[in-house]
Amino acid sequence: MPTALQTPVPDPPAPRPAVGVACRGIEKEFGSGETRTRVLHGIDVDIGCGALTLLVGPSGCGKTTLISIIAGLLDPTAGDVSLFGTPQSQLRGNRRVDFRARNVGFVFQQYNLLPSLTAAENVAVPLLVARQPRKRAIEKAADVLDAVGLGSRLKAFPNQLSGGQQQRVAIARALVHEPRLLVCDEPTAALDSSSGQTVMELLKSVAVHPERTVIVVTHDSRVLQFGDRLLEMADGRIVLDTIPPSHP
Amino acid sequence: MNWVAWKMLNGDTAKYLGAVFGVAFGVLLITQQASIFVGLMSRTANPLRDVREARVWVTDRHQQNADEIEPISDGAVHRIRGVEGMDWAVRLYKGVARARRPDGIFRQVILLGIDDHTFVGAPRTILMGDLADLRRPSAVFIDKAGHESLWPGEPLQLGREIEMNERRAVIVGICETSAPFQSFPVVVATYTGATRFIARERKQLSFVVGAPVAGVTPAEACRRIKAATGFEALTYDQFVWQTINYYMANTGIPVNFGITIVLGFIVGAAIAGQTFYLFTLENLRHFGALKAMGVNNRRLIGMVLLQAAVIGAIGYSLGVGMAVAFFEISGRVLPDLRGINIPWQVAIGTAGVVVAIITFASLMSLRRVLLLEPAVVFRG
Numbered sequence: 001m002p003t004a005l006q007t008p009v010p011d012p013p014a015p016r017p018a019v020g021v022a023c024r025g026i027e028k029e030f031g032s033g034e035t036r037t038r039v040l041h042g043i044d045v046d047i048g049c050g051a052l053t054l055l056v057g058p059s060g061c062g063k064t065t066l067i068s069i070i071a072g073l074l075d076p077t078a079g080d081v082s083l084f085g086t087p088q089s090q091l092r093g094n095r096r097v098d099f100r101a102r103n104v105g106f107v108f109q110q111y112n113l114l115p116s117l118t119a120a121e122n123v124a125v126p127l128l129v130a131r132q133p134r135k136r137a138i139e140k141a142a143d144v145l146d147a148v149g150l151g152s153r154l155k156a157f158p159n160q161l162s163g164g165q166q167q168r169v170a171i172a173r174a175l176v177h178e179p180r181l182l183v184c185d186e187p188t189a190a191l192d193s194s195s196g197q198t199v200m201e202l203l204k205s206v207a208v209h210p211e212r213t214v215i216v217v218t219h220d221s222r223v224l225q226f227g228d229r230l231l232e233m234a235d236g237r238i239v240l241d242t243i244p245p246s247h248p
Numbered sequence: 249m250n251w252v253a254w255k256m257l258n259g260d261t262a263k264y265l266g267a268v269f270g271v272a273f274g275v276l277l278i279t280q281q282a283s284i285f286v287g288l289m290s291r292t293a294n295p296l297r298d299v300r301e302a303r304v305w306v307t308d309r310h311q312q313n314a315d316e317i318e319p320i321s322d323g324a325v326h327r328i329r330g331v332e333g334m335d336w337a338v339r340l341y342k343g344v345a346r347a348r349r350p351d352g353i354f355r356q357v358i359l360l361g362i363d364d365h366t367f368v369g370a371p372r373t374i375l376m377g378d379l380a381d382l383r384r385p386s387a388v389f390i391d392k393a394g395h396e397s398l399w400p401g402e403p404l405q406l407g408r409e410i411e412m413n414e415r416r417a418v419i420v421g422i423c424e425t426s427a428p429f430q431s432f433p434v435v436v437a438t439y440t441g442a443t444r445f446i447a448r449e450r451k452q453l454s455f456v457v458g459a460p461v462a463g464v465t466p467a468e469a470c471r472r473i474k475a476a477t478g479f480e481a482l483t484y485d486q487f488v489w490q491t492i493n494y495y496m497a498n499t500g501i502p503v504n505f506g507i508t509i510v511l512g513f514i515v516g517a518a519i520a521g522q523t524f525y526l527f528t529l530e531n532l533r534h535f536g537a538l539k540a541m542g543v544n545n546r547r548l549i550g551m552v553l554l555q556a557a558v559i560g561a562i563g564y565s566l567g568v569g570m571a572v573a574f575f576e577i578s579g580r581v582l583p584d585l586r587g588i589n590i591p592w593q594v595a596i597g598t599a600g601v602v603v604a605i606i607t608f609a610s611l612m613s614l615r616r617v618l619l620l621e622p623a624v625v626f627r628g
Binding site: 064067068071073074094097098100101102104106108109110112114115116117121125126128129130134185 | 249251252255256258259260533534536537538540541542543544546621622623625626
């Protein structure tokens, strides 16, 4: 495996906990007054490093809300999330944004690649966000694209790539800055079976690392075999915490 | 991230060009109409500008502009010369006459009568003929645009005859003059010659023009002339602005041009604003992804402002370029638009308008971007 993906850069001083994500009493409500809706009901869960954790459940059960809170995109109504020993409630404004930029990678259902950037340029975006020089960022992006099997499509634009290839570019983009938390939202939902398998194999082989926590939200029962741990949600609660049925 | 913003903008060519041409069209409309307006208003004072030697203009005390003239008596020039502090003073006639070709075709013309001896107020650019020939009997100069108006399609030619007030005039010279407000041909004769071409009135002198001696300002000379003679005496600048202000206050020109300029602003702001807003809306998903990836609001604002600034700068350059091309071409093809160009004040003013349009468009877009929850990226 190329070195570009092997060594996530941790925040220097903090000791490395085995637990990457610790959720304590997470509640989330939307709306106010009579329209107030509670989406999450006191979620307590620890998610460790070095494993691929699947988060499953029916639509509307709160999966997306939970990963949004874990990734620092939403504030919980109550409770707190600790990422690698750093409570998110202690981070506000730009400090939280900077923390997210350094430590969290995202893979989206619809890829969200910028259509006017080439594959290499898209992958370089998180490095540009971290204010790395463009030339160096694109060089590193090229290395990571090579690692996900797209070394020959560096200059292809998203509309010149298949759905599976676009998702591989998105995975490369999520990993290029070596985040300690990788959050994937339905990464195979827009793909055919074969491409979905390829993407999950890629996530399993490239993303999972002893110092990285990987959470994959999915509806796709075909990918359950790739998980090391399965968290099932229903009505805003985690109702099952187990090892996936076909886990080797 | 500025580079990413630039690439995002260029990636959607249709919207990019739509916004750019929205601004460019607005700029063209505003620049062109404002320049014509300024040019027209400036033309009202062109008869004064062509008499470059004159620092002091003396007229009837009820006169309001350089075109509606209440004649004063010929002897006024001697009284002005006698005012302490005046260096020199001469007569100047300006009026309207009917110039008729031998075949009966006629045009209303502006008739200028310059001092017989000093030729103060004579045209500076002589295309054909010799100014000294003006002293010959019945001799006149005509401006080039006037010649083309009276003899359209024919080459410039000396020796042609016209008739004014049933008196024969011979064209001995062709000159350039600053375009007058009324777009009439300009015919120049000596003062004595000019008074022969007009219906006889008891008073015929339009203006006494002159200059004070060194050490006396024109304003002071005017004050002394007023006190000594009772005539209205104005400095060159005062008379220019009095004339321009008269036309501003007493014609519908400012309102008509003002409406078009406002329309240009509205059209520019609407097209550019809406297109840019739609561009931002369609990219909200990507802005959301960037937010999720750690781009803070300050950098997002910078990205949107950069995109808006690029659209504004290119749109402004294109619009002004098109306006320059318009005046370059129309100045050659349409004599009525000759001499009208884009004043630097209009160029700067239009730039200010573009900044306003772009600011408006940016604010509309930024509101959506700043209120965007980054979690929106998870909503497929």
